[in-house]
Amino acid sequence: MVTGGVTKFAKAHPSMDFRLMVQRAYEYALKGIPNLTKDRIDGTRISYFSDHFSRQLKAASMVQDYLGMNPKGSVRIEWGGATGGECFQAAYEAVASGRMDVCLAAGYETMSRVATWKGNEFIALASDTNFDFPLGGFYTGYYALMVVRHIYEYLRLGKFGHVKDEREAQRLAIAEGQRIMSWVSVKNHRNALHNPYAQYPKPVTVDDVLASEMISFPLTRDQICTMSDGAAVAVLCDESRAREFTDRPVRIVGVGCGTDTMRLADRPFGKVPLHPHEKASDYQNLPYPGVHSFRAGRAAGIEAYRMAGIHDPRKELDFIELHDAYASSEIQTYEDLGLCKYGEGYDFTLSGAPFLKNIDYGLDVPEAGKIPVNPSGGLIACGHPVGATGLMQGVFAFWQLQGTIRRHFGDGTLQIKDARRGAIHSHAGTGSSVTVSILERGW
Amino acid sequence: MAKPKVVEHFRDVQEELARSGAAIFRDKDAVESLILDDPYSIRYIHSYAEDSPFFLALAEKKILGSRCTNPKCRFVFATPRSHCMTCGGATQWLELPPRGRVHSWTTCHFGSEAFLKETPYNLAMVEFEGANSLLLTRLKDAVESDLYVGMPVEARFAETPRYRITDLWFVPART
Numbered sequence: 001m002v003t004g005g006v007t008k009f010a011k012a013h014p015s016m017d018f019r020l021m022v023q024r025a026y027e028y029a030l031k032g033i034p035n036l037t038k039d040r041i042d043g044t045r046i047s048y049f050s051d052h053f054s055r056q057l058k059a060a061s062m063v064q065d066y067l068g069m070n071p072k073g074s075v076r077i078e079w080g081g082a083t084g085g086e087c088f089q090a091a092y093e094a095v096a097s098g099r100m101d102v103c104l105a106a107g108y109e110t111m112s113r114v115a116t117w118k119g120n121e122f123i124a125l126a127s128d129t130n131f132d133f134p135l136g137g138f139y140t141g142y143y144a145l146m147v148v149r150h151i152y153e154y155l156r157l158g159k160f161g162h163v164k165d166e167r168e169a170q171r172l173a174i175a176e177g178q179r180i181m182s183w184v185s186v187k188n189h190r191n192a193l194h195n196p197y198a199q200y201p202k203p204v205t206v207d208d209v210l211a212s213e214m215i216s217f218p219l220t221r222d223q224i225c226t227m228s229d230g231a232a233v234a235v236l237c238d239e240s241r242a243r244e245f246t247d248r249p250v251r252i253v254g255v256g257c258g259t260d261t262m263r264l265a266d267r268p269f270g271k272v273p274l275h276p277h278e279k280a281s282d283y284q285n286l287p288y289p290g291v292h293s294f295r296a297g298r299a300a301g302i303e304a305y306r307m308a309g310i311h312d313p314r315k316e317l318d319f320i321e322l323h324d325a326y327a328s329s330e331i332q333t334y335e336d337l338g339l340c341k342y343g344e345g346y347d348f349t350l351s352g353a354p355f356l357k358n359i360d361y362g363l364d365v366p367e368a369g370k371i372p373v374n375p376s377g378g379l380i381a382c383g384h385p386v387g388a389t390g391l392m393q394g395v396f397a398f399w400q401l402q403g404t405i406r407r408h409f410g411d412g413t414l415q416i417k418d419a420r421r422g423a424i425h426s427h428a429g430t431g432s433s434v435t436v437s438i439l440e441r442g443w
Numbered sequence: 444m445a446k447p448k449v450v451e452h453f454r455d456v457q458e459e460l461a462r463s464g465a466a467i468f469r470d471k472d473a474v475e476s477l478i479l480d481d482p483y484s485i486r487y488i489h490s491y492a493e494d495s496p497f498f499l500a501l502a503e504k505k506i507l508g509s510r511c512t513n514p515k516c517r518f519v520f521a522t523p524r525s526h527c528m529t530c531g532g533a534t535q536w537l538e539l540p541p542r543g544r545v546h547s548w549t550t551c552h553f554g555s556e557a558f559l560k561e562t563p564y565n566l567a568m569v570e571f572e573g574a575n576s577l578l579l580t581r582l583k584d585a586v587e588s589d590l591y592v593g594m595p596v597e598a599r600f601a602e603t604p605r606y607r608i609t610d611l612w613f614v615p616a617r618t
Binding site: 011012014015055112115117118120121124129130131132134135136137138140141144145146148149152156166167170213214215216217218261263264265266267268269291 | 453456457468470472474475476478481483489491494498520521522524528529546547548549550551552553554555556557558559561564566567568575576577578579580581587591592593607608609
């Protein structure tokens with residue numbers, strides 16, 4: 001990867017359609033790289049999630065057209081919430097296969113063209129329309145179903161295992177789960193105070209998050225990402241050309257992708273696929289993934305780590321930008337990606353390990369800085385214009401590894417010192433598809 | 444149509460569209476964008492295809508799952524599939540008991556536009572004796588504070604079928 005660009009994510013950009021948004025991100029990416037001109041780009045991969053939002057089919061062709069890329073090769077990429085992450089990997093594959101020397105990955109979503117609750121309906125149409133959607137299809141509801149079970153498996157049967165009264169034990173476990181999920185929301189919203197691209201930076205407290213509107217029990221508004229307009233681009237090329245464009249290229253050393261059933265109801269109760277630093281005996285009585293964990297995330301992590309030669313991500317990654325569409329799914333993803341074992345996600349959060357050292361969260365975070373997660377603010381605070389999101393993560397990770405956060409953000413607070421290797425993680429509906437890509441300094 | 448009214452807050456755009464059918468949004472940089480109200484509806488010809496027997500059975504107050512016919516597999520799906528996700532074998536229909544337990548649950552206080560007027564409503568995933576997978580359903584006659592993992596529940600069926608998954612719902616089991 002040699003450059004990237006992002007538009008500010010916003011509730012609405014009514015004065016820019018999707019073509020102009022991508023153009024703006026593309027112009028930003030090319031700025032200051034005189035050798036990187038349009039004629040050096042061999043083709044594109046263009047991503048957006050839903051034709052419903054733009055009500056313009058084959059919209060990726062119009063992006064290709066607007067950027068003046070015709071007659072170069074292009075493909076539209078769509079894979080639900082993981083659309084941006086898939087687009088990043090599609091561009092990687094175009095270059096790695098030798099088909100292109102230089103490939104532009106571009107993604108966007110314009111979600112403001114419908115009211116928020118209609119937007120939720122469009123997103124819920126990415127669930128089974130025979131069995132799931134007509135029941136009250138609502139993605140926050142699906143993730144709430146997942147986290148209620150996650151809390152049951154790991155807090156009810158764990159920390160509150162000693163409580164005899166079943167109803168009381170579950171009530172206590174859910175309250176504890178809500179409190180810890182709020183820590184994630186505080187972290188991401190406060191990190192975003194230093195990210196000018198973020199849609200909803202705010203100095204919230206755990207009490208504020210808990211007091212925000214209940215959307216689908218136990219998830220409150222501040223624990224959930226929002227609808228956004230935005231675009232992001234990344235330029236990928238082969239190693240021999242990278243130095244013509246920048247003296248600080250970033251190497252993509254691992255890619256992984258996993259999938260799972262579209263219907264939550266079909267998820268099996270089997271065995272945990274292990275990371276190299278785990279043992280089968282860690283999970284003897286854990287029915288997996290059930291509806292509590294993302295098997296696709298674990299599969300994507302295993303594939304990407306293997307390719308990158310990572311044996312213990314806790315020691316070999318300097319940061320992760322992961323798909324926190326919900327505070328719950330950030331905690332579930334810590335476990336999928338092996339930052340801690342299954343069942344340890346809540347304690348891992350409370351340890352402070354995924355927090356940044358130099359930010360005041362108003363929380364006691366003794367292990368802050370150990371492995372920062374979503375230093376940018378993640379989806380919860382940056383927004384989630386679906387087709388752009390995974391690419392946005394790629395751009396933020398790229399700037400972290402280059403050490404150029406201050407230059408791009410006008411504020412160096414979020415720069416992780418000497419970051420050498422990071423991961424990006426993009427995730428679609430209830431974990432039906434997930435990508436993980438590993439990026440490291442290439443100089 | 445008269446020249447659309449200029450609106451300076453994006454949150455006011457929808458109201459103006461509903462009132463007059465158009466608006467000019469002026470952003471903080473004084474850039475003006477013309478915005479139209481543009482309704483869009485579609486009539487689909489939705490076939491349940493291989494899932495049809497399930498929806499027809501709801502009218503007879505039966506819940507059909509499916510079981511893999513491969514003798515080495517015999518996976519039982521509480522949400523039917525006509526081919527097994529484990530071994531790839533064909534499945535056959537199987538009647539499920541009208542009662543089960545809550546595997547997980549939530550109360551939706553908001554929802555997609557189509558369901559907003561029904562909020563709050565409960566969703567539950569139900570596990571059945573003898574089945575290897577779950578069924579997503581509405582859980583009625585109970586409020587948020589009544590619900591818990593492991594709660595016994597029983598099926599209810601619409602008296603007048605509409606041939607939708609909502610012809611079936613669950614309520615707390617009478618003990």
